[in-house]
Amino acid sequence: SNGELGDWIRAAKATLGDRVVVLGHFYQREEVLQHADFIGDSFQLAVATQSRPDAEAIVFCGVHFMAETADLLSRPEQAVILPNLAAGCSMADMADIDSVTECWEQLEELYGTGPDADGRVPVIPVTYMNSSAALKGFCGEHGGIVCTSSNAETVLEWAFERGQRVLFFPDQHLGRNTAKAMGVPLEQMPMWNPRKALGGNTETELEDSRVILWHGFCSVHRRFTVDQIETARVDHPGVRVIVHPECPMAVVDAADEYGSTDYIAKAIAAAPAASTFAIGTEINLVQRLAAQYPQHTIFCLDPVVCPCSTMYRIHSGYLAWVLEALVGGDGVPAEVLNRITVADDVAGHARVALERMLAAKP
Ligand code: 13P
Ligand code: SF4
Numbered sequence: 001s002n003g004e005l006g007d008w009i010r011a012a013k014a015t016l017g018d019r020v021v022v023l024g025h026f027y028q029r030e031e032v033l034q035h036a037d038f039i040g041d042s043f044q045l046a047v048a049t050q051s052r053p054d055a056e057a058i059v060f061c062g063v064h065f066m067a068e069t070a071d072l073l074s075r076p077e078q079a080v081i082l083p084n085l086a087a088g089c090s091m092a093d094m095a096d097i098d099s100v101t102e103c104w105e106q107l108e109e110l111y112g113t114g115p116d117a118d119g120r121v122p123v124i125p126v127t128y129m130n131s132s133a134a135l136k137g138f139c140g141e142h143g144g145i146v147c148t149s150s151n152a153e154t155v156l157e158w159a160f161e162r163g164q165r166v167l168f169f170p171d172q173h174l175g176r177n178t179a180k181a182m183g184v185p186l187e188q189m190p191m192w193n194p195r196k197a198l199g200g201n202t203e204t205e206l207e208d209s210r211v212i213l214w215h216g217f218c219s220v221h222r223r224f225t226v227d228q229i230e231t232a233r234v235d236h237p238g239v240r241v242i243v244h245p246e247c248p249m250a251v252v253d254a255a256d257e258y259g260s261t262d263y264i265a266k267a268i269a270a271a272p273a274a275s276t277f278a279i280g281t282e283i284n285l286v287q288r289l290a291a292q293y294p295q296h297t298i299f300c301l302d303p304v305v306c307p308c309s310t311m312y313r314i315h316s317g318y319l320a321w322v323l324e325a326l327v328g329g330d331g332v333p334a335e336v337l338n339r340i341t342v343a344d345d346v347a348g349h350a351r352v353a354l355e356r357m358l359a360a361k362p
Pocket of ligand 2: 088089091092130218220246282308309311
């Protein structure tokens with residue numbers, strides 16, 4: 001049963017002590033998060049990775065790109081473990097290194113490679129954290145950077161200081177919502193589409209571009225609609241609507257606020273008693289916040305339960321399984337299951353892109 005599994009995990013963690021640290025993303029199930037030593041959004045978890053350099057193993061309860069980032073930012077001796085290797089991210093899979101490289105080559109043909117009078121290069125590549133290590137490596141190698149939902153504006157400012165325009169992947173919505181909030185007109189944010197058969201990009205569109213968007217999206221966040229917000233406002237006068245920036249632009253525009261998962265959690269924590277919130281993000285986080293703050297009314301904008309199906313693939317059985325393998329004798333892990341390691345040929349460049357992000361100050 002879940003209760004017995006929970007007891008078992010607590011006992012294994014007690015045996016392992018400081019040898020292991022468990023990190024958990026806000027979207028994880030409660031049965032998993034109750035065992036996490038640190039819970040956060042993807043930026044906070046990247047930073048938390050470096051907070052326990054003494055731990056032999058980092059068990060990452062989240063998705064694959066987060067575990068890869070943890071491997072890049074931790075010491076080489078530390079093993080990063082993803083309890084279920086099938087926990088990926090469909091948005092991250094929407095941009096692969098071959099198509100991005102092909103796009104980049106076409107952009108180089110179009111814009112050249114030399115800097116303008118202010119020393120700015122034609123294009124800076126920016127990848128959302130939700131991407132493979134290979135794409136982070138691409139950005140590191142080509143003067144670019146990584147962003148998360150909590151620092152996207154800071155990172156775009158960093159990029160505009162160094163480049164005339166940005167190629168933003170994989171999430172079109174985070175790119176569009178962030179650039180729009182910074183005053184970039186929509187006409188200057190074409191979606192990359194070189195194929196004339198599919199409409200293609202016009203020359204003026206590309207000439208005037210400031211942000212070239214990739215076509216990726218999150219299948220959880222694209223479910224939210226303006227209609228749901230309107231219904232929430234009718235049913236709950238005074239409701240505060242907060243959505244994640246992976247939602248489509250019309251939804252972000254219709255909401256009162258938007259921000260990362262940590263932004264949402266903090267906004268609720270700081271609210272006056274008996275507030276009402278309609279939240280546009282993954283259901284596990286919304287339900288946990290509702291349980292944590294019974295003094296408020298907190299509900300998900302989407303009446304049909306919308307979990308992130310890949311985050312959901314981590315459950316306590318997998319956590320117990322990987323911990324069991326670590327409980328060896330004599331302080332040495334008996335066996336490391338599901339270790340995530342980024343290949344050396346991309347790791348160096350990927351670290352450069354991550355470190356640029358960590359150093360970019362708002
Ligand atoms: P956060 O950085 O806001 O936690 O977002 C991660 C994510 O995958 C949202 O879908
Ligand atoms: Fe990926 Fe969306 Fe799941 Fe986040 S919620 S991990 S972006 S599929």
